[in-house]
Amino acid sequence: MRKQPPEERIKNFNEVALGLSERETLDEAKGCLGCKKANCVKGCPVEIDIPAFIGLVKEKRYVEAAEKIKEKNNLPAICGRVCPQEDQCEKACVLFKKGRPIKIGYLERFVAAREMEKGERAETKKRKTAENNGKKVAVIGSGPAGLTCSADLAKMGYDVTVFESLHKPGGVLVYGIPEFRLPKEIVRYEVEYVRSLGVKTETNVIIGRTATLDDLRREGFRAFFVGSGAGLPYFMGIEGENLNGVYSANEFLTRINLMKAYLFSRYDTPVTVGSRVGVIGGGNVAMDSARCAKRLGAKEVIIIYRRTEKEMPARCEEIENAKEEGIRFELLTNPTRLLGKDGWIKEAECVRNSLGEPDASGRRRPLPIEGSEFKIGLDTLVCAIGQGPNPLLLSTIPDLRLTKRGNIEADEDGATSIPGVFAGGDIVTGAATVISAMGAAKKSARAINRYLKDSSLRGAKRRSNL
Amino acid sequence: MHRIISKEKLNPVIHKMIIEAPRAAQRVRPGQFVIIMIDEKGERIPLTICGHDKDKGTITIIFQEAGKTTKKLARLKEGDTLLNTAGPLGRPTMVTKTGKIVLIGGGVGIAELLPIAQFAKELGGDLTIIIGARSGDLLILEDELRRLTERVYVTTDDGSYGEKGVVTQPLKRLLEKEKFSLAYCVGPDIMMKHVCLTTKEANLKTIVSLDANMVDATGMCGTCRVMVGGETKFSCVDGPEFDGHQVDFTEFMARQKRFEREERIALENFEKECRCKKR
Numbered sequence: 001m002r003k004q005p006p007e008e009r010i011k012n013f014n015e016v017a018l019g020l021s022e023r024e025t026l027d028e029a030k031g032c033l034g035c036k037k038a039n040c041v042k043g044c045p046v047e048i049d050i051p052a053f054i055g056l057v058k059e060k061r062y063v064e065a066a067e068k069i070k071e072k073n074n075l076p077a078i079c080g081r082v083c084p085q086e087d088q089c090e091k092a093c094v095l096f097k098k099g100r101p102i103k104i105g106y107l108e109r110f111v112a113a114r115e116m117e118k119g120e121r122a123e124t125k126k127r128k129t130a131e132n133n134g135k136k137v138a139v140i141g142s143g144p145a146g147l148t149c150s151a152d153l154a155k156m157g158y159d160v161t162v163f164e165s166l167h168k169p170g171g172v173l174v175y176g177i178p179e180f181r182l183p184k185e186i187v188r189y190e191v192e193y194v195r196s197l198g199v200k201t202e203t204n205v206i207i208g209r210t211a212t213l214d215d216l217r218r219e220g221f222r223a224f225f226v227g228s229g230a231g232l233p234y235f236m237g238i239e240g241e242n243l244n245g246v247y248s249a250n251e252f253l254t255r256i257n258l259m260k261a262y263l264f265s266r267y268d269t270p271v272t273v274g275s276r277v278g279v280i281g282g283g284n285v286a287m288d289s290a291r292c293a294k295r296l297g298a299k300e301v302i303i304i305y306r307r308t309e310k311e312m313p314a315r316c317e318e319i320e321n322a323k324e325e326g327i328r329f330e331l332l333t334n335p336t337r338l339l340g341k342d343g344w345i346k347e348a349e350c351v352r353n354s355l356g357e358p359d360a361s362g363r364r365r366p367l368p369i370e371g372s373e374f375k376i377g378l379d380t381l382v383c384a385i386g387q388g389p390n391p392l393l394l395s396t397i398p399d400l401r402l403t404k405r406g407n408i409e410a411d412e413d414g415a416t417s418i419p420g421v422f423a424g425g426d427i428v429t430g431a432a433t434v435i436s437a438m439g440a441a442k443k444s445a446r447a448i449n450r451y452l453k454d455s456s457l458r459g460a461k462r463r464s465n466l
Numbered sequence: 467m468h469r470i471i472s473k474e475k476l477n478p479v480i481h482k483m484i485i486e487a488p489r490a491a492q493r494v495r496p497g498q499f500v501i502i503m504i505d506e507k508g509e510r511i512p513l514t515i516c517g518h519d520k521d522k523g524t525i526t527i528i529f530q531e532a533g534k535t536t537k538k539l540a541r542l543k544e545g546d547t548l549l550n551t552a553g554p555l556g557r558p559t560m561v562t563k564t565g566k567i568v569l570i571g572g573g574v575g576i577a578e579l580l581p582i583a584q585f586a587k588e589l590g591g592d593l594t595i596i597i598g599a600r601s602g603d604l605l606i607l608e609d610e611l612r613r614l615t616e617r618v619y620v621t622t623d624d625g626s627y628g629e630k631g632v633v634t635q636p637l638k639r640l641l642e643k644e645k646f647s648l649a650y651c652v653g654p655d656i657m658m659k660h661v662c663l664t665t666k667e668a669n670l671k672t673i674v675s676l677d678a679n680m681v682d683a684t685g686m687c688g689t690c691r692v693m694v695g696g697e698t699k700f701s702c703v704d705g706p707e708f709d710g711h712q713v714d715f716t717e718f719m720a721r722q723k724r725f726e727r728e729e730r731i732a733l734e735n736f737e738k739e740c741r742c743k744k745r
Contacts, residue, residue: 165684167503167510167550175682204501204552206684210489231686235698242691242698242717244724251687259509259681265735268509268534269681270728343720392685392703 001106006324010294013179013262016321017081020103025110029057032102035094040104043092045439046148048072050089050104057107062114069108074151075144075190075438077116078173080109081182083435084315116189130157132198135452138163138221140207140393143171145227145425145437147194152445153225154197158452161221162199165206166258171229173434175258176250178288180295181318184257208396213421222455223420223448226408227441230426231390235383236280240338245274245345249285249384256292274379275299278348280335281384282312283431287319289382290327301327302376306334306353306366330376334366338381347375387431397421405430414444420455422448467547468502471524476606479531480574481540482516488523490515490553496585497559497675497707500525501683503550504542509535512680512702514578515554525551528577528606534732541740555683556706560673564590565647568640568670570633570661572598572653576607578675579652586650587614594646595619596636598657602627633657634664641668648673651710655722659715666711674710676701679722692718 002018003009009016020028032054040050048069056065069076085091085105093101135158139150142164150160168174170187195201205211213224233248235241252271255261259269277293279286282305293301303322305312308331312319323329330350337349351373353366389406401409401417407428414422422444425437471484490500499512517526531540542548559582561567567586571579576597586593593615599605600623612618619636620628629636633653640646641664649672651661658674665672678690678701685703692701693714699705 165552166682167552175686204550205489206552206555209555209684210493210553215493231684233686233688235688242693242721244721248688251681251689254681254687260507264728265731267507268732270725270732272725272728343717343723390685 039092040089043089065111066115077112133157141227142169144434145441148438149441163205208393226423230387230431232388243340243345277380286384413447494554495558496581498554500553530574534736570651572657575653598633662710672710
């Protein structure tokens, strides 16, 4: 796929990947064998009928192709950009063995873009939502999980309200993933689609503070889906972490993406980077932070990661993008202490690691090499070592069973220890991908449907027994 | 959208606004705050909820013009709207027991002291209040506080009203003569620091309410972190109140300056813009 050249894109926040042209799309689609028993569908967490939508692409019926995707995936323009297709559908494609799987993600992105351009919303032509059954379901969190669950439930006829704690719906799609990887206009469009299905969104509502689950029960909500994400930033717990210039990735990215600090002076929220920025971590969030820092004018941006590139959890594509943009990688390196002057960070003291035996995650454990301490001069340090479950909501639902790590305990269908309360996405699994959250949310939507059908049956029985 | 129902000037730089916020009005407890965002391009800033009316669905905020956002807020009029409010946030006050309490407020912090004093009074507490300001014309809410107790001490930096000096002076005298079960302090960081030093000598437990910089205010970003008893806490979800004797004020005050430069630029640009508009 064509991309903005690195020397240009590091000066702006516009989208890096530019998408396929129609010609390229048709060429790519032509290669699809249209397998009867399609492995790619099994590789997709939300089971999109991939051969069917590609079939429609071949016939240039793009809007119908988008409609086909939307039977399963409510957010194609988003997934076409941020899904790790290389580990999912494309890896399962029969052509993968030949070394050239169909670029399913690119095709998905193309048809979603076509639908947007034409302003021809598939669903306005043929709306597949059932009649409103008047049963109220509350969805907590408007990220990928919440949007998916609410869209699916609305399609089944439920009266769904999504509660979002921030002032814009979208969750991590808005506060976390930068504009250059996922334009916010795309998120807005996809949220509009979910709204067009009848889903209500209420922003600025922090469940647990602004209203509790019990308040919502009193307001008539009969089932709940918690998709509140992984919103608690982890710090390393080393000396100097509260120095000025040290950010959690959540803070750094929220300032930039949600609050538009990269447009400071037109927007009021500030962010500072200085000339040397370190980013600790090796995931997509680390890559996003590093690439943002570069765009904010930092001369040197260094990713500091304790293992090697092979163990990095980030998508290859994002590592590649970061390298192209001149981000330096200090691998097998771990900060041990942050040193400051006048309250501001000046240096990170680090050690070099070697790799030992694999740990619980299956990745080789980093072991510090004695006497290998060295210092990296820094003006800013972003800590992108992961996020945990935000306890704010969970602590106000005392009966909700949690795991040792503080995530919600839920079964395959997202059912929790409280009847009628379901959960999915990062709040259950810990930080993972957009699409896995969406997959879990779809299962929960089906389970909520079963639960509400059963409970109304039970209610009817009780009434007839009276 | 949240309509401004009324606006009142408490002194040349401190304003009181009653704004529509139905959900927050239902649930707010003393000590909690609300996040406001004036418009699409605005910052999210925390302001203590100083009062509320459940039936009308309104909350009261009192703020001092300091940076761009509060200056912008001060220019809004009755009937104007704020784009977003989110709350109530933070933990409700730690004041739960009756007893002999000394409450100390400084500057705009006196506004934050009021709901706590009212609550302590409701609990049946025996209140002593010390308030301070730079000068007499800047002192706010004295009458409201005097309605709660006869024992109100006032200090001003310039001596234009009440005792000349700082709040720790009457506090020290009181602590020498009397025994209190709790102190509560809210005001400028430097004042809270010195009040805590004073009460620590008297071994008097002191609650402070910190006004940290915030973004989401739901525990998501950690920008409001503060060391309390050797542990990092988030002001937004673990606070805003903390045991004042455990707070590392030196670090906290350094952290409050992290966007000083940007805040100054924003303010200068805003004031330039305002002057241009006037012409």
